[in-house]
Amino acid sequence: xxxxxxxxxxxxxxxxxxxxxxxxxxxxxxxxxxxxxxxxxxxxxxxxxxxxxxxxxxxxxxxxxxxxxxxxxxxxxxxxxxxxxxxxxxxxxxxxxxxxxxxxxxxxxxxxxxxxxxxxxxxxxxxxxxxxxxxxxxxxxxxxxxxxxxxxxxxxxxxxxxxxxxxxxxxxxxxxxxxxxxxxxxxxxxxxxxxxxxxxxxxxxxxxxxxxxxxxxxxxxxxxxxxxxxxxxxxxxxxxxxxxxxxxxxxxxxxxxxxxxxxxxxxxxxxxxxxxxxxxxxxxxxxxxxxxxxxxxxxxxxxxxxxxxxxxxxxxxxxxxxxxxxxxxxxxxxxxxxxxxxxxxxxxxxxxxxxxxxxxxxxxxxxxxxxxxxxxxxxxxxxxxxxxxxxx
Amino acid sequence: xxxxxxxxxxxxxxxxxxxxxxxxxxxxxxxxxxxxxxxxxxxxxxxxxxxxxxxxxxxxxxxxxxxxxxxxxxxxxxxxxxxxxxxxxxxxxxxxxxxxxxxxxxxxxxxxxxxxxxxxxxxxxxxxxxxxxxxxxxxxxxxxxxxxxxxxxxxxxxxxxxxxxxxxxxxxxxxxxxxxxxxxxxxxxxxxxxxxxxxxxxxxxxxxxxxxxxxxxxxxxxxxxxxxxxxxxxxxxxxxxxxxxxxxxxxxxxxxxxxxxxxxxxxxxxxxxxxxxxxxxxxxxxxxxxxxxxxxxxxxxxxxxxxxxxxxxxxxxxxxxxxxxxxxxxxxxxxxxxxxxxxxxxxxxxxxxxxxxxxxxxxxxxxxxxxxxxxxxxxxxxxxxxxxxxxx
Numbered sequence: 001x002x003x004x005x006x007x008x009x010x011x012x013x014x015x016x017x018x019x020x021x022x023x024x025x026x027x028x029x030x031x032x033x034x035x036x037x038x039x040x041x042x043x044x045x046x047x048x049x050x051x052x053x054x055x056x057x058x059x060x061x062x063x064x065x066x067x068x069x070x071x072x073x074x075x076x077x078x079x080x081x082x083x084x085x086x087x088x089x090x091x092x093x094x095x096x097x098x099x100x101x102x103x104x105x106x107x108x109x110x111x112x113x114x115x116x117x118x119x120x121x122x123x124x125x126x127x128x129x130x131x132x133x134x135x136x137x138x139x140x141x142x143x144x145x146x147x148x149x150x151x152x153x154x155x156x157x158x159x160x161x162x163x164x165x166x167x168x169x170x171x172x173x174x175x176x177x178x179x180x181x182x183x184x185x186x187x188x189x190x191x192x193x194x195x196x197x198x199x200x201x202x203x204x205x206x207x208x209x210x211x212x213x214x215x216x217x218x219x220x221x222x223x224x225x226x227x228x229x230x231x232x233x234x235x236x237x238x239x240x241x242x243x244x245x246x247x248x249x250x251x252x253x254x255x256x257x258x259x260x261x262x263x264x265x266x267x268x269x270x271x272x273x274x275x276x277x278x279x280x281x282x283x284x285x286x287x288x289x290x291x292x293x294x295x296x297x298x299x300x301x302x303x304x305x306x307x308x309x310x311x312x313x314x315x316x317x318x319x320x321x322x323x324x325x326x327x328x329x330x331x332x333x334x335x336x337x338x339x340x341x342x343x344x345x346x347x348x349x350x351x352x353x354x355x356x357x358x359x360x361x362x363x364x365x366x367x368x369x370x371x372x373x374x375x376x377x378x379x380x381x382x383x384x385x386x387x388x389x390x391x392x
Numbered sequence: 393x394x395x396x397x398x399x400x401x402x403x404x405x406x407x408x409x410x411x412x413x414x415x416x417x418x419x420x421x422x423x424x425x426x427x428x429x430x431x432x433x434x435x436x437x438x439x440x441x442x443x444x445x446x447x448x449x450x451x452x453x454x455x456x457x458x459x460x461x462x463x464x465x466x467x468x469x470x471x472x473x474x475x476x477x478x479x480x481x482x483x484x485x486x487x488x489x490x491x492x493x494x495x496x497x498x499x500x501x502x503x504x505x506x507x508x509x510x511x512x513x514x515x516x517x518x519x520x521x522x523x524x525x526x527x528x529x530x531x532x533x534x535x536x537x538x539x540x541x542x543x544x545x546x547x548x549x550x551x552x553x554x555x556x557x558x559x560x561x562x563x564x565x566x567x568x569x570x571x572x573x574x575x576x577x578x579x580x581x582x583x584x585x586x587x588x589x590x591x592x593x594x595x596x597x598x599x600x601x602x603x604x605x606x607x608x609x610x611x612x613x614x615x616x617x618x619x620x621x622x623x624x625x626x627x628x629x630x631x632x633x634x635x636x637x638x639x640x641x642x643x644x645x646x647x648x649x650x651x652x653x654x655x656x657x658x659x660x661x662x663x664x665x666x667x668x669x670x671x672x673x674x675x676x677x678x679x680x681x682x683x684x685x686x687x688x689x690x691x692x693x694x695x696x697x698x699x700x701x702x703x704x705x706x707x708x709x710x711x712x713x714x715x716x717x718x719x720x721x722x723x724x725x726x727x728x729x730x731x732x733x734x735x736x737x738x739x740x741x742x743x744x745x746x747x748x749x750x751x752x753x754x755x756x757x758x759x760x761x762x763x764x765x766x767x768x769x770x771x772x773x774x775x776x777x778x779x780x781x782x783x784x
Contacts, residue, residue: 005422005649014426017426032409034404067463074621098620228497250586252594253596257399
C-alpha cells in the first residue's frame with residue numbers, strides 16, 4: 001500500500017520553483033469552490049488587475065494560462081503564428097530553442113539569430129536578420145534566460161522589431177516580479193511568464209498578456225488556432241470582460257487562489273521594491289561567491305539578479321556537490337542545462353527565496369562541502385563579504 | 393488595494409469540481425520541492441502506479457498531463473491524429489463536439505455519429521459509420537457524458553472499433569473512480585480523465601493512459617506532434633521509466649501532491665467500493681428527487697450514478713433556484729449545457745461529494761426553495777424516501 005507523501009522541507013535556490021511562503025501555501029489550501037461561482041469570477045477579475053500591475057500594462061487580455069510556462073509560450077506562438085509565417089527567433093540559451101520548436105511545429109519558418117550562451121541577444125544581429133528578411137512577422141526573444149542568467153534589452157529589441165513592422169513575443173518567465181519589466185512602456189506585444197519563479201507561487205500557471213495589435217492578429221487569422229485548449233478566441237469568452245462567462249475549461253481553482261495571494265504580496269511590497277530586493281540580495285550573494293573564488297558566467301552588465309550562473313571549481317564533481325547540498329542541508333541549487341550542463345551551477349534568488357537567510361545558508365553550505373572535497377576556494381571570507389553587502 | 397481572497401465554504405454538487413476533502417487540501421499545501429528532487433521523482437512513480445490502479449491498466453504510459461481535462465483530450469488527439477486521418481467521433485453531448493474541434497484543427501476529418509443528448513452512443517450507428525468509412529483510423533467517444541449524465545458502453549464500442557482495425561480514444565473525465573472502468577479488460581487504447589470529478593482532487597490535472605498500440609502510432613508518426621507542450625515523445629522523457637529524468641516542463645508540484653493523496657484515498661477505499669458508494673448514493677438521491685416529482689433526463693439503464701440530470705419543474709426560473717441554493721445554502725448544483733441549457737439541472741455526486749449528508753442537504757434545500765417559489769412538487773416525502781434508500 002502506498003501511503004501519504006510528506007516531502008522534506010527544502011530551501012529552493014535553483015532555477016525555480018522558488019520557496020513558496022506559508023501565506024501562499026495557505027491560500028492554495030482554501031476550500032475549493034466552483035469555477036463559475038460568482039465569488040470565483042470576482043477573484044479572477046482581481047487576478048487580472050494584479051497581473052496588469054505586475055506586467056506594468058493596461059492590456060485587457062492579461063490572464064493566467066491554466067498550465068505551466070511552456071504552455072504559456074505555446075499559447076503565444078499558436079495564437080499569433082500561422083503556417084507560412086516567418087518568425088525571427090533569438091537564441092542565447094535553452095528557451096530560444098524551444099521557441100524554434102514551437103514555430104516549426106506550426107508550419108512556419110524560424111529565422112534563427114544565435115548568440116553564445118551566457119550573453120545577451122545581440123541587437124546588431126537581429127537588425128541584420130530583419131533587413132535580410134523583410135517579410136518577417138514576429139520577433140521572439142527571451143528577456144531573462146533561465147538557463148544562463150543573461151538578461152537581454154527587451155526595450156531596444158521591441159523598438160527594433162517595430163521599426164521593421166514586426167510584433168514581438170517575449171519570454172519573461174524568470175523576469176516577472178524580479179527585475180525591471182514594463183510591457184506597455186517597452187511596447188511588448190505578447191508576453192508569457194511563470195508563477196514559480198519571482199512570484200514564488202506554486203508551479204502550474206503561466207501569466208500572459210497581449211496588446212491590441214496582437215489581439216487584432218488573433219481575431220483576423222486565416223486559419224483556426226491549431227490548439228483548442230489554448231485558442232484565445234475561446235479563452236477570452238471565459239476570462240473576458242463581458243458579463244457572460246462562457247465555460248471553456250475548468251480553471252485550476254486552488255492554483256489561482258495561490259496566484260492571487262502571490263500577487264497581493266507583490267502589490268504590498270511594491271514592484272520597484274521587489275526589483276530592488278532582488279538586486280540587493282544578488283549583490284550580497286555575488287560578494288560571497290566572488291570572495292570564495294567562484295566566477296560568474298554572464299558579464300556584469302547583462303547579469304540577472306535572480307539567477308546566478310557560476311562556474312564550477314576545477315576538479316569538482318558538480319553533481320555530488322548538489323546532491324550533498326540537498327541531502328545534508330536540504331538546499332537545492334540548479335545544474336547547468338544544454339551546452340552549460342556540467343559546467344555551471346545556477347543559484348536562484350527568486351521571490352521568497354531572495355532573502356538574506358538563504359544567502360548565508362547557501363554560502364556556508366557550499367563552502368563547507370567544497371572545502372571538504374578539497375576544492376581550491378578561499379575559506380572564511382564568503383560570509384563576511386556577504387554580510388557586509390547585506391548591511392549596505 | 394486588493395486583499396487576500398477567502399472563499400465561502402460551499403458544498404459542491406455540480407458537474408465538478410467536487411468537494412475536496414481536508415486530507416487532499418492539506419497535501420496540496422505541503423512545502424514545495426523541486427520538480428527534479430529525488431523525493432519528488434519517487435512520488436511521481438507512485439502516482440503512476442496509483443493511476444494504473446484507478447484506470448485498471450498495466451500501461452507504462454499512465455501519467456497526469458500538467459493541465460486540465462481539455463488538455464488531456466488534446467494530448468490524446470494531437471499525439472495520435474495526423475493531417476489527413478479519418479476519425480469517427482461519437483457525439484451525444486458537449487464533449488463529442490469538442491473532440492470534433494480537436495480532430496479538425498489537426499487537419500484531419502471527423503466523421504460524426506450523432507445521438508440525442510441524454511442517450512448513450514448507439515452501437516449500430518457506429519458500426520454503420522465504420523462500414524461506410526473503412527479507412528477510419530480512430531474511434532473516439534465519451535464514456536460518461538458530463539453534460540447529460542449518460543453512460544455509453546465503452547467495452548462494446550472498443551470491441552467494435554477493433555473489429556474494424558481502429559484504435560479508440562475514450563473520454564473518462566467523469567467516470568474515473570466513480571463508475572466501472574477497466575482500461576485493459578475493455579481494450580481502451582488511449583484515455584484521458586480529470587482530477588476534479590470522482591477523484592475529488594483540485595482541478596488542473598488530466599490523467600491519461602496509452603497502451604502499446606497507441607505508443608507505436610505516436611513513435612511512428614510521419615510528422616512531428618503539433619504541440620511541443622503535449623508531445624508525448626518528449627513528456628515520456630520526464631515521466632518515463634528510464635533513470636534519467638529529462639527536464640521537459642516544470643511539473644505542477646503541489647497539484648501532484650494532491651493527486652497523489654486523492655489516489656491514496658481511492659486505494660484505501662478500494663476501487664469497487666468507490667463505484668458501489670457512488671451507485672448507493674445515486675439511488676438515494678434518485679429516490680428523493682422522484683418522490684418530489686422531478687424526472688431524470690437519461691433512461692435508467694444509461695444513467696451515470698455520479699451525474700444526475702433532472703428536468704426543471706414547469707414555470708420555475710432555474711437560474712434563480714441555483715442562485716438561491718448558492719446564496720442561502722452555500723450549495724452549488726450545475727446548469728444545463730448546450731442544447732440542455734435552461735432545461736435541466738445537473739446534480740453531481742462525485743467523489744467526496746457522494747455522501748449521505750450532501751444528499752439530505754440538497755433535497756431539503758431544493759424542496760424549500762421550490763415550494764417557496766410555488767413549484768408543483770410533492771412536499772415532505774423526499775427526505776424519507778432518500779433516508780430509506782440510504783439505510784438499504
